[in-house]
Every structure is written in structure tokens, then in C-alpha cells.
Amino acid sequence: MDKVVRTAADAVADIPDGASIAVGGFGLVGVPEILIDALRDQGAGELETISNNCGTDGFGLGVLLAEHRIRRTISSYVGSNKEFARQYLQGELEVELTPQGTLAERMRAGGAGIPAFFTPAGVGTQVADGGLPLRYDGAGGVLVASEPKETREFDGVTYVMERGIVADYAFVHAWKGDRHGNLVYRRSARNFNPNAAAAGRITIAQVEHLVEPGELDPENIHTPGIQVQRVVEVGPVEVGIEKRTVRTEN
Incomplete structure (x- = not known):
């Protein structure tokens, strides 16, 4: 029952070329960036990603995109990544644009065993x-x-x-998780993460705080451990600001 993996590198070590990966996050919030960076270092390519967006330039899935490691993506919003736009328009990347609510439901349905x-x-x-x-x-x-x-x-x-979506793997970010894989998301990080977790055949969770079984209130668990196969503790993660707007002083 202990699903804890020592490092992010160990957690993603067996992901092969051509794998499909459902990825949680919305903008810069709740993005499993440490798992994504570990996969970049691991070297797998020709990937298919399923995520609300494909990261931003230099962050999240954007780091895999920059190295041409993503062959195809299913996304609903792609407007914050210039390299994404370039690859798409140049024919280097296949993109299945899907309405945002439909994408969330496709992942949820796949996790629930609903084909369509x-x-x-x-x-x-x-x-x-x-x-x-x-x-x-x-x-x-x-x-x-x-x-x-x-x-x-x-x-x-x-x-x-x-059609429902079932991916080979899923990457999610949680605030807390226990050794059995039960997860709790914090605030707006509870976006696509629960649906992505459900959609993966092998779901890997990076958690800020690892706790022992029994420490999480069962009524406040967002993703049950049955949907998670690997847990890696990464410590507190700072969330960046995607678009900073300040007033110009007169």
C-alpha cells in the first residue's frame, strides 16, 4: 500500500516514447512542474499530452514543447505559448482543440469507465x-x-x-497526500487535477506535504488512493504570476 517513490526521476523513469499523459493544472496553478521537468531530463519523446493548456514558454509542458518532445496535444486553451503557436502553424505539432468543459468531462468519463x-x-x-x-x-x-x-x-x-479519455499516465499536483495515494488539492489547484488523476492508467502525484495514512480527513479527500499509483514528495511549490498588470503612475 505504500506508493511513495523516492524522487521525481524515479517516478517517471519507465515512461516510454509515444506515451499519452493527462496533466493537471490551469495556467500556472496546480501544474505538476517537477514531474514534467523530470520527464524532460528522462528523455522520452513523441508524447501525446492531454491538458487544459500546453504550458507557457519555459514553464510546465512548455519545457517539453520547446524540445519538440510533444507530438500531439488535446487542449482547450493555447493562447499563452508563442512556441506552441509557432509549432502548430508550422505543422510540427498536432492539436485537437476541445471545449474546456468537454475536456474536463472527457477525462472524468474515462476515469469512470464511461466510453462516451x-x-x-x-x-x-x-x-x-x-x-x-x-x-x-x-x-x-x-x-x-x-x-x-x-x-x-x-x-x-x-x-x-x-469520447472519454484514458491516458497511459497522469501527472498531478496536490497540496497533501498520504502513502496510500489519497490526495487533497488546495484552492484553485483543484482544477483539472482530479479529472487528470482519474484518467491515467498510472497516475503519478507530486505532493507538497506527505502525511501518514489516517492523517487526512476522509471527507476532505479529493482523489482517492485507488486512482493513484505513485506519490513523490516535492515540498512547497511557489506559484508564479502569468500576466502581471500594474498601474502606470502619472
Whole structure:
């Protein structure tokens, strides 16, 4: 039952080229940056990532992106990473853009064993009708576009079918975790982390504070240990400021 791994490097040592990884975080908050940095040092490439965004320049998944280690990503927001935009438009990166709520539910559904679900989000757009650019050809043309998805009417309303996501691995960041893998997220770090944790076949959690079994209030556990296979203690992590805005003095 003791799932603690000594270092982040040990936790990611067996991740192979081509693996799919669900990654928690939103902007700079709740990002499992130490696991991501360890994977960069480990050397795996041709990765597929599933995350709200693909990091920022020089942080989070952005460090893997900068080294061309990500082949494909499923994301909902990509506007804070210039290198992401460059790779996408140059045809170096395949991108499946997904509405944010749909992405969260796709991960949650995958973790719950639900293969697909219907949602109104995206109906009447390229999300449902197909034609979203997955990969450009580097010269302004679309090399690969998304296929149309199944739609169905329920009670007079049209819905589009979305597939659940199950990833080979998942990286998450938690405030506290015990040796059995039970996790507690703090404040806004409880964003995509619980859904990412559920979606991974092998879920690896970096925790700021490691506690003994029984020290966490069962009613306040956000991710149960059954969904976590490895835990590594990383100590307190400082959250940066993604966009700093200050007033100009007159």
C-alpha cells in the first residue's frame, strides 16, 4: 500500500516514447512542474499530452514543447505559448482543440469507465461538424482536419457525442497526500487535477506535504488512493504570476 517513490526521476523513469499523459493544472496553478521537468531530463519523446493548456514558454509542458518532445496535444486553451503557436502553424505539432468543459468531462468519463457521452457544447460548429485543423502543412494549408462527430437529438435538443479519455499516465499536483495515494488539492489547484488523476492508467502525484495514512480527513479527500499509483514528495511549490498588470503612475 505504500506508493511513495523516492524522487521525481524515479517516478517517471519507465515512461516510454509515444506515451499519452493527462496533466493537471490551469495556467500556472496546480501544474505538476517537477514531474514534467523530470520527464524532460528522462528523455522520452513523441508524447501525446492531454491538458487544459500546453504550458507557457519555459514553464510546465512548455519545457517539453520547446524540445519538440510533444507530438500531439488535446487542449482547450493555447493562447499563452508563442512556441506552441509557432509549432502548430508550422505543422510540427498536432492539436485537437476541445471545449474546456468537454475536456474536463472527457477525462472524468474515462476515469469512470464511461466510453462516451453527449453534450450540447460544440453543436453547429466545427467541433461537431468536422474541419478543425489538427495539423497544418507549414505553408498555410490544412494537412489533417478533424472528422465529423456523431450527433443525436434528445427531447428536441441536438447533442454531439464525445469520447472519454484514458491516458497511459497522469501527472498531478496536490497540496497533501498520504502513502496510500489519497490526495487533497488546495484552492484553485483543484482544477483539472482530479479529472487528470482519474484518467491515467498510472497516475503519478507530486505532493507538497506527505502525511501518514489516517492523517487526512476522509471527507476532505479529493482523489482517492485507488486512482493513484505513485506519490513523490516535492515540498512547497511557489506559484508564479502569468500576466502581471500594474498601474502606470502619472
